Amino acid sequence: MRCFVCQAELKSSNMLVRHLRLVHGYVPGRNLRLKCVQTGCGSVFGTFSGFRKHLNTKHTEYLDQQAETDVALNGAVEVVASNVDETPTSSEPSINSENSTLDMCASAVAQLKAAGLSQSTVNSFVSSMEEVFFEINSQAKDAALQCLSPQDTENKNKIEESFKQLENGNPFACLNTETKRNKHLKEKWGNVEPVEKVLGTRFDSRRNKSTGTYDQVIITDKFSYVPILETLKNILDNPELTNLFKPRHIPKEGVYTDIRDAKYFKENLLFSKENDALQTQLFYDDFETANPLGSKKGIHKLGAIYFTLRNFPPIFNSALININLCALFHAQDIKRYGFNLILEPLVNDIKVLETEGLNISMSERVIHGTIVQVTGDNLGLHGLFGFVESFSARYCCRFCLLEKTCFQTVFCEDNPEVVLRTIEMHTQHCQTLQTDSTLPHTYGVKRTCLLNTLQYFNTSNNFSVDIMHDILEGVAQFEVKLVLQYIQGNFLNAEQLAGRIHAFDYGYNQQRNRPPRVKMLDGGNDLGLNAIQSWCILRNMPLLFGDLFQTGDGYWRLLLLLLQIVNIVFSPVLSEGMTTYLKHLIIDHHQLFKQLFPQRNLLPKHHFMIHYPRIIRTIGPILHMWCMRYEAKHNFFKKQLKNFKNITQTLAKKHQSCMAFYRESFTKERLTLGPGKMLPLSELKNGPDIASKFGAELTTSIFSAKWIKYHGTEYRRDFIICTEVAFEMPLFCKIVYCCEG
Structure with a gap:
């Protein structure tokens, strides 16, 4: 059996798995990938048991060859052994083995804790496994002693001493209390x-x-x-x-x-x-x-x-x-x-x-x-x-001193009414509060x-601003709801509108993010969607309802302006010119909103948007500040x-x-392969082209997978992806194969 890491030859599947654990430090986990490199194979496994079972069932010829080799060499080994003086063996391998066994048990217990089991359940499991280990050890000792004759007291004593050492080294005995587990985890990790x-x-x-x-x-x-x-x-x-x-x-x-x-x-x-x-x-x-x-x-x-x-x-x-x-x-x-x-x-x-x-x-x-x-x-x-925690307050913006009543008319930071907060100004406000304890707040500041x-x-x-709450759970749902109400009042009835949203093909990756039935009749400002569902419906609004609008329709233009703003603020790379363009988009968007809905007030989140261009120039793309991944941590x-x-x-x-x-078990690569099979490049339809592109031989074996997940994004055959942007135009390609060499 050959190791896929160092190409070393091992006698059996058990020895190969042991070699991977002790020498190369492979441990069970969600990112474990074990590759079979026996001739004509290239299967990948995520568990040691699956890897071992595959070797024992699919590659039995290696076991047969090894058995024949062992028989042929048995006599020679005996001759050599008889001419060699008996020397004490090093105890280092056994120490490493004991530590490895303890680490394996600790990882198993830690995995139970990671799954959310209570401490009492974990204690009960460890206690049961401690008894299981003792029972297996006792049965193995009895079976070994039965193989010896009653007169062979010397070997009996050696076996009993060895099993006693194993019994004293019960790994679960070192993990049977929370204190012992925490101590081991601190020493190990x-x-x-x-x-x-x-x-x-x-x-x-x-x-x-x-x-x-x-x-x-x-x-x-x-x-x-x-x-x-x-x-x-x-x-x-x-x-x-x-x-x-x-x-x-x-x-x-x-x-x-x-x-x-x-x-x-x-x-x-x-x-x-x-x-x-x-x-x-x-x-x-x-x-x-x-x-x-x-x-x-x-x-x-x-x-x-x-x-x-x-x-x-x-x-x-x-x-x-x-x-x-x-x-x-x-x-x-x-x-x-x-x-x-x-x-x-x-x-x-x-x-x-x-x-x-x-x-x-x-x-x-x-x-x-x-x-x-x-x-x-x-x-x-x-x-x-x-700052004040009410957005109905007179000064509810943490970036400027603009009064809330002016939010409906001032749409740009360049307006002289917008006074930006500074360190000196904030210090002065805090000092004012300290000198006059009767003041609940001043200019929106409550305390230092x-x-x-x-x-x-x-x-x-x-x-930092959070575009998840400002846009996806605020402005986007508010305005999409108004546009849907306009569609329902002029083009479609409620059932037809809901049918379009439900039956639309959002694509494989976005199918799980498709919006459920939206809330249209309540008096709130939202659609009852979470952030990712809101993003999904916003991006697909032109495809869902674009056929209903005439050229120059104000509601259609409002939607397109919002989409342009979203595309910019969610971009991981921005230019100086894009921030200037964003400023004018926000001005046009807010002005058009007030023209279409004069009786509706802009939300405070609309006002926060006017600060986005300056914030991008100050701290870079604001996508890196959003709360989406942090809030996922709450789960x-x-x-x-x-x-x-x-x-x-x-x-x-x-x-x-x-x-x-x-x-x-964390790896920075974060690559996951789906099910597939090992085959040479020559068997692929476009094999010669692939071989020419990468300078490989047609006989090269590759692993063809049904799907590949890289850094959390899943890729499948027939997906259309953007590979590059040339001359400010995106270049799209179709995935034909998902392969790993």
Whole structure:
């Protein structure tokens, strides 16, 4: 049996699997890919058991050849062995084997925890497996002893001693308590444990177990904080990420592909001096852990602070494993204690990162860093930064001092009525609140934010916007609903309109995102869709209803203007000219909206759009700031079995254990192959053309798959994809084969 990594020849399938585990470090996981390289085969497997079964059933000729070879060499081996002095063997392989077995068991237990099982269930499983291991060991010992004669006491003693050592080395005995498991995970994966921080105390009623009555007791409110410095060190010490961390970005004048190209990065005192400084992007949001429609709604609502490193490529940060937990707390504690107590340990660690930096293995010098931006929905950021949390307030914009009544007439930042907020202005507003405690707020500012005590970051220079909430869950649904109401009133009845939306072919990849029945009759501003469904229906509106509109129709033009705006703000690469074009598109769009719907008010989210062109020039493409992937992270906590007595620490510990487990099998390639078969290039219809293109022989074996998933995007035969843009025109190609060489 040949190893597909190092081409070494092994005697059996079991030895090959053992070789892959011990020598090459392959571990079970969602990204495990094992390739069969025996002659004429090239099958790929995702589990060791499937790989072993394939070798034992499809390649029996290798086992037969090996058996014949063993018989032929048996006599020679005996002769050689008789002439060699007996020497003690090294115990190192057995130690490695024991450690490997323990790591395999730890990975299996960690996988159960990652699946959301409760601690008691995991304890029960480990206890049962401990007994299973003992029973198998006992049965194997009895079977071995029965093979020996009663007089062979010497070998009996050796066998009993060997099995006793195996019994004492029961791997599940090292994992039968939560403390032992956490200790092993920390030693194996460098697991960063969450730390409980005290917020304060309050009175509450608790049941007295001895009397059965409810007594008033003092409760200590806490939250879980995952030390960000330890997490950063754990990430950057991973050799798999070393190449990704190294700056590869080549800036191009007038083109925005990353925050490095934008004004904020170039003018920041830290990032302008240290090219490899850590760019920490924070995210804050609240989510429900109980039934959001039940009686416990709000009681167990949690707030979470996540972070990603903008030093890594966006396609890497889109994986949920690379979104790291920073803090987990009860949402109710924000009203009771405020944000500053929750932010205090984080800010203290960031100050250390700014001044002292981190010593990591991949760099010869100390690496500093700071917060580059904080993202989240509008309500969350206003609460975090100390702005008013009502968008009916007079000053409800965190970017400027324009009054809300002017939102209906001012559609451009160039208007003299738009006064942009600055650090000096925000400091003055905070000082006014401190001198006059009777003021609830001034110019939309309620309090100062602890993040403003950092050396290289200030909330007044936080320009992140969330196009998911602003556009997809706000402006797009609001305006698409108005256009659909116009269609229903002039062209189609309700049944015909719903039929078009339901029966339309959205394509294979978008079929799961197709909108369900939209809400047309309620008085709300939305269609009752989530963000991705809203995006799906918006992009397909011209195909769904374009045949109904006449040339020059105002509603049709409004829809096209919105689509042009969406295409620009969702683009990962933008030019300086596109930001100017975007500014004029937004002006035309808002003016046309007021002409078509004079009785309708523009939403505050419409006003936030007028700041988009300047924000893009300041921090680069705003697609990298949206909340879509961060909010997907919430699903981990929502699906876990929870202990509501200390839910923040319970969920934080589970999350950190699962992150350690997932990082073991994480690969930066993120390529998944569907089912297929191995065949030579000559058997493909376009085999000669493919061979000529890649300079390969027609006899070259390739794996032809039904589909390939790369970085989360699935590709199949007959898909039409854009391969490049030449002379400002897209070039489309059709996928004929999905192959891997």
